[in-house]
Amino acid sequence: MKLAGLLLLVAGWAIVVGAVALLPSAGGRAGFVLAGIAVELFGLALAIRAHLVLPAEGE
């Protein structure tokens, strides 16, 4: 889950960069940038969840 989260973070960023570099229209670009951000937030949530520490580990 940790790796999946980090990969989703990178994938979301790739969508954002691709949209900025390749799409000419402002509307399409904004849509893909927001979609990329959504993918990143999902990845961040996964990464956070993967790092939730069980009480025994914190002792």
Added chain:
Amino acid sequence: MTPFVAPSLVTLPEISAVFCLLLILLVPFAGAGLALINSGLGRSRSAAHAMVGALCVTAVAALVYVIVGFAWQGAAGRPDHGLVVAGKTWGWIAAEPFFLRGLRLDLSPAALVMLLQVFSVGLAGMIPLSSGADRWRLGAICASTTLLAGWTYPLFAHWAWGGGWLAQLGANCGLGRGFVDGGGSATIQVVGGLTALSITWILGPRRGKFSAEGMPVALPGHNVVVVLLGCVFAWIGWMALNSAGAMLFLSVEPGRAVLIAINTTLCAAASGLTAAVVTRARFGRPDASLIANGWIAGLVASSAAAALLKPAAAMIVGGVAGILVVWVADFLEFRLAVDDPGGAVSVHAVGGLWGVLAVALLADAGPRGQWMAQVVGIATLLGFVLPLSYGLNWLLDRVYRQRVGREGELQGMDLFELGAGAYPELDIHGDEFLQR
């Protein structure tokens, strides 16, 4: 990959360059402030270790940055490697020689940029120190700082400040002025804050921080007076940092330093007071350490846009930062089990992200599309800097264990790693916080 020269920095008249140099020479006060805050918010048995760690971070960051960091970062108008995509050239990494060869070290803008970076990369490196307090080995601190100063920081700094692709969003895509980050809310603070998050994840919580039921146990800082003194030092350093950064990266005239100093102060003031009100409402009394964190979060949030805000807008930026820092610190500890003793993630990462966004929401209106440029910058921080920082530190942890062993944590970092405590005449090593 196409070598090209990015748009040049604005040449400063000599009097302006001298003024900028004087401002840059005040920036280490920000580092001194953070070092005091980190030390005060940690435990007494690790206080000397925290200060030695801060000094080592500053030293390693300066050496590594001069040897390799500036070669990757460069400055606008200096040699660069570009990628051609859809007919447009995007700068992705500088093409400077190592050891600053080829750079005239005088009052030229590129030399001033380099000097500012030598200090600010140390500042970024000091941020993770507070999240790893009481359990991060000194050798690992130095190794991790090497990765930050040699790779993570220069790469993002090139994109935002060195004429790289984020700075080119305005010219290449018509997105406002391109990514705007005058004093380093993103480049220094968020990069440091996300590295701090990586470090907390990799190190895990301090022994005894969470009960068997998963509830966090309060491990209060050992010297709030030192923490609050650190806030004052940081304030001085931040006014200088924001002013010098705005002159070099936003090309504002020297007279704008007055507005920048006012806005920086207003942000910190509003944020600190808001944190006081919020903690008073939540806990019945204002919380000194969270007020200090609120003050620093206000400084952090001010950095990106201090040169572009009206004073009233600066108060709003600070007020929101003060609310965010308290809420996020609680959320991280109680809901996400993140043990971040100095609040680096909530103060620097979240405060910095808010500062970057505030440019789009509250700064004086520039060309259209600025909000998109800022959002792309935030996406880059979360989608590139966080995975890179985590990956590098995870790899480091595989070859060199970053967390101190059980014995070291129980004994305290001062005695275990340095052989002497910060307060040898006081009996301070009994740990009433540890569950037995």
